[in-house]
Amino acid sequence: MNEAQLKLPNVPDDQVGGALHLSTLRSHQRVFVNRSLRMENVEWVGFDMDYTLAIYRQEEIDQLSIEATVKKLVDRGYPPFLAEARFDTRFAIRGLLIDKKLGHVLKMDRYRYVGRAYHGMKELDREVRHALYETRKVRVTGSRYHWIDTLYALPEAAVYAGAVDVLDAYGVHVDYQELFDDIRQSIDEAHRDGSIVDVIANDLPRFVERDPALASTLHKLRSAGKKLFLLTNSRWAYTDRMMKFLLHGALPEYASWRQYFDVVSVAAGKPTFFTDKRPFMERSGEGPMDPVNPAYTLERGRIYEQGNLKDFERMIGVYGDAILYVGDHIFGDILRSKKDSSWRTVLVVQEMDWELEAMSRTQDDVTLIDALSRRRERMEDELRYYQGRYRALTRRGARDDADGGAARAAAAEESRRTVDGLKAALRTLEVQARDTSRRTQEIFHPYWGSLFKQGVELSSFGDQVEHYACLYTSRVTNLANYSPMHMFRSPRDLMPHEMI
Incomplete structure (x- = not known):
């Protein structure tokens, strides 16, 4: 029976407006579905902050991180000419694999086939790539390899490739594994001592995009009866400054950004939040020196730290798939929440806008x-x-x-x-x-x-998105394009013999 022969109910025009609206959404406004999700059944919606509610201007962040990291490397004894080298902020994408033994950066498909590889900034030809990676299986769980799976980690890959390139060019013998470990330690130190975070916090408009639709998106979810929570690894002082920038004064109904959320928990320590048993601690004040005390309930208007999945569910009285968590980190936010709970997940992939433009x-x-x-x-x-x-x-x-x-x-x-x-x-x-x-x-x-493909196959990143994210989209505010009770339906999954 074709569509013209189907007997459809006569639905008034005012009741199909939402469906007509969805059909006119442009691709970058859409939420994409891997597993069907009925929003009507979701009682709590949680959000990460960095790269989720806060969309960073990636090139600015990467340039800042690269400069701070290279300075730390020179302070550690690396040649001063390293500071004069050109590091390409465009080099890295999510889903790359660092081969610390050989100084290579790899991109694999879902079957661990290495489709592209660089030594430093020079692409390896197919024969070399084949000899190194196609005759034996790449065991990514060992100490030899390191995943670049977050936007936060892109500068690590850019510095590593650039440093390998320039050190090789100058004939400086270097242990590639030690170099990568030094880069990781340097960038971590730059975050801890404020070389990166303080610069961002003091100039948020330069580094962060303030989405004017964020407040109304959160309000729309709350108005539908959803409870909202913020669960971030960032410390309180940085979280407070960032959230004020994103939400303060956006809607007259909310005197403070904290009023958008029923629970606010910082320094959560994801992914261990989903696996360990660290207790929730409540901050007694907003100052950095104010003490924290054990928390036995989670209440609106309070500020919490640390915590764990089991206590969170017990304290809010909601469990499993009635909780939807929105984050940007495949491992820390999405994979662990899927493996250790039945929370539903939305992955924010801010690169989607460019990916969709390139597809067009x-x-x-x-x-x-x-x-x-x-x-x-x-x-x-x-x-x-x-x-x-x-x-x-x-x-x-x-x-x-x-x-x-x-x-x-x-x-x-x-x-x-x-x-x-x-x-x-x-x-x-x-x-x-x-x-x-x-x-x-x-x-x-x-x-x-x-980002999502390697050759005709899914890339390792695309494979993880398909396996672990129920929904994915380019930004949180795309949720506002759908009813808070929307039924997200996954497309029919076809095997090759069904496509004949």
């Missing part, structure tokens, strides 16, 4: 790649046919008499020429497909291509 710009090239793939399959079928025909004619020709042998030899020669022509055409087609694919990927990202 590359539609014609993708169509061409698909057409080339179909043409290659047809030509390969022809090639196999003529190869088989040539072999059969050659075998029979040896047993034929003179007249029959000459005819078969001529037919065999014709088949051989056809085989040679098809092979040449296939080589040309492969070059065209490879060049088109490379051009397409460079539109997504100059070094790594699409």
Whole structure:
């Protein structure tokens, strides 16, 4: 039965306005669905702060972090010329893997196939990459490798690649693993001593985008009866300054940013919040020296620190999939909350806006790649046919008499020429497909291509998003484009045999 034959109920126009509105949403305004989620069943909605409620201007943050980290490295005894090197803030994306033994940065697909690799800032050719990573399985859990899985960690990869490049160029012998460990320690030290955080806090408009729709998004959820909580790893002083910048004075109904939330918990220590048993502590005041005391209840208007998943659920009296958590960190926010609880999850991927723009710009090239793939399959079928025909004619020709042998030899020669022509055409087609694919990927990202794909497969990052995030979107405020009672439905999941 086709759509025209379906007998649909006569629904008044004023009741379908929401559906019509959703159908007109642009791609960057949408929430994408991996697993169906009925918002009507969600009682509590929680939010991370950094890179979730607070959308950082990535290039500014990365440049600040890189400069602070390189200064710490020089202070540790690395050559002063390191401070003069050019570190590309565009280099890193989420989902990369650092090979600390060899000084390489890798991008893998969902099956651990290394599709791209750089030594420093120089891309490894396919033969080198194959010899290093395709003959043995990459065991990412060992000490040799390190995931770059957050936006916060992008400067680590940029500094590492740039430092490997410049130190190699100057002929400085360096232990690549020790270099990476020093970079990690330097950037952590820069965060602890205020070299990064204090600069951000004192110039928030430079580093943070203030989304004018954030307050109304939170208000819309509250107005639908949802309870909201803030669960962040940031300390109280930084959290308070950031949240004031994001929400203070946005809506007259809220005298303070804290009134948007029923529970505020800082210094949460995720991902251990989801696995350990650290008790909740309540701050007795807002000053840095004010004492903290054990908390036995979670109350509106109070400020809490640390805590754990089990106590949180027990204290609010809501459990499992009635809680929706919104965060940006695949491991700290999403994976651990999925593995250690049945909380539903929304992953904020602020790179989505650029990813969707690149998809739009590359539609014609993708169509061409698909057409080339179909043409290659047809030509390969022809090639196999003529190869088989040539072999059969050659075998029979040896047993034929003179007249029959000459005819078969001529037919065999014709088949051989056809085989040679098809092979040449296939080589040309492969070059065209490879060049088109490379051009397409460079539109997504100059070094790594699409965030979500590696070749025709999902990238390791894309695979994690698909497996662990119920929903994903580019920013929190996209939730406001849907009813707080919306039913998010996942698309039908098809296997290859269902696509025939």
